[in-house]
Amino acid sequence: MNLSYALRPKTLSEFIGQEHLVGKDQLLFRLFQSQNLISLIFWGPPGSGKTTLANLIAKQFKADFYSLSAVASGKKDLQLIIAKARQNQIQGRQTLLFIDEIHRWNKAQQDTLLPYVESGLVILIGATTENPSFEIIGPLLSRSKLLIFNKLTDQNLKTIIKRAITNKSLGIAKYGKSLDKSAMDLLIRLSGGDARIALNALEIAIYSYRDKIITAEIIKNIFQTKSAGLYDKDADQHYHTISAFIKSMRGSDVDASLYYLARMLESGEDPKFIARRMIIFASEDIGLADRGALIQANAAFEAVTKIGLPEAKLILAHIVIYLALAKKSRSVANALSKAIKAVYDYPNEPVPLHLRNPSTLLNKNLGYGQNYAWSEQFVGPTKALSFLPDKLKKQRFYSSIKEG
Incomplete structure (x- = not known):
């Protein structure tokens, strides 16, 4: 039995979660009442009810409903549906x-x-776990209403689990199973807001274990991990987590920095990716406030490359603590940003003659390299000349004052 499929709600009133969309007087609630069907994009995490709600909409509006998985379908499948849609239109x-x-x-x-x-x-209903701004073409997105699905709350999951374990129509109740509090709490936590994960684990506990009371040990055994594993190196969680990691180090919060480091590592992130990000951080957010930070970060990358997991976790934790506690300065990043802006504000400004290379006689006759000395006694312009082009000679890009 596929419990998550069998327990899908048959009416909107049975739907759990997404109260901001399906609650009284909310958008989808009004859509159901008005019978005004429009194209929609559902964006949210796995197991939050996107597919279930699409099926409920199809049932409510009595439309000819077709479902495609973008992974296994393409243009040919779409053309077959379009042909049927033309018949429906007639x-x-x-x-x-x-x-x-x-x-x-x-x-x-x-x-x-x-x-x-x-x-x-x-009428399109598209479901995605990825940011539609990046993954769905603008014209299609602009012709649809974007609805954001939230991760299911702990209370949402608790309601779904209790409904499942006491279900009589599917014959589940006859097993007389129950979860103790620690098992319920652990199942909810490891499911990470995903009802499908919760119900799949519950199904194993009901049908594969003889114990009447489902304990935390059974749940741990089913998951075979302490983490929910809700981390995809190619998806939003990857970018959210690395962003939180960098911001925590920038804010000198050692505990948060270590937490996000552990979260990435335990979810299978490449340790060298993390080490590379810390090298960038050392220059961008610490810079000259701690001249050893870049050396330390680079040494950590070399050590991680040589050692590998699991011991590389200690090296990463070591440098994370160092960088989080280090004094911060944006002077390097800010100086570079100002210099780049000047390049675009004053494009193709001529390099001062005294700084040009007098590599030929013609260049010397044109004044290249004149008024510039390079000797044991003195290096630089022999007159009060600027190293910058004339229009930029009063510009100041670098400031040693701590910024940001």
Whole structure:
């Protein structure tokens, strides 16, 4: 039995979570009442109810419903549905197309879909776990209403789990199973807001263990990990976590820095990726406030490369604590930013003649290298000349004052 599938709600009133969308007088609640079907993009984490809600919408509006997985479908599958949609249009019936993981379709595939959504031939519901701004083409996004799904709360998951374990129609209640409090808390925590993970684990506990009381030890045994593993190196959680990691070090919060480091490592992040980010951090956020930071960060990268996991975790923790506690200065990054701005504000400013290389007689006759000395006694312009082009000679890019 696929418990997560079997327990999908049949009506909107049975749906758990996303109260900001389906609660009374909220957008989807009003949509259901008005019978006004529009194209929608559902953006949110796995197991938050995107597919379930799409099915409820199809049932409510009595549309001809088609479901595609973007991973396993393409242009040919879409064309078959479009042909049926044209027949539906003649009969006065709406066609609803649900595309799961729509971000998996490339630009050309999404472009193929666009005119049919634009004309209203099909009503689209696209579900994605990735940021639509980056993964869905602008024209398709602008013709749909974006709805953001939140991770299910602990209370949401608790309600779903209790409903499942006491379900009579599926025959689950006859097993007389129950979870003790520690097992419930652990199951919720390890599920990470994903109802599918919670129900899959619960299904194993019900059908594969004879114990009437499901304990925390059983839950640990099922997950075979202390982490929920909700971390994809190619998805939003990767970028959210590394951002939090950098910001924590920047804010000199050692505990938060170590937490996000551990979170990345325990989720399978490449330790060399983390070490490279810390090298950048040493110059960007510490700079000359601690001249040893870059040396330490680079040494950590070399050590991580030589040692490898699991011992490399200690090296990373060592340098994370060092960088988090170090004095901070943005002077290097700010100076570079100002210099780059000057390049664009004053493009192609001529290099001063006294700084040019007098490599030929012609260059010398043109004044290249004149009024510049390089001797044991003196190096630099022999007159009050600037190293910068004339229009920039009063510019100051670097400041030793701590900034930011």
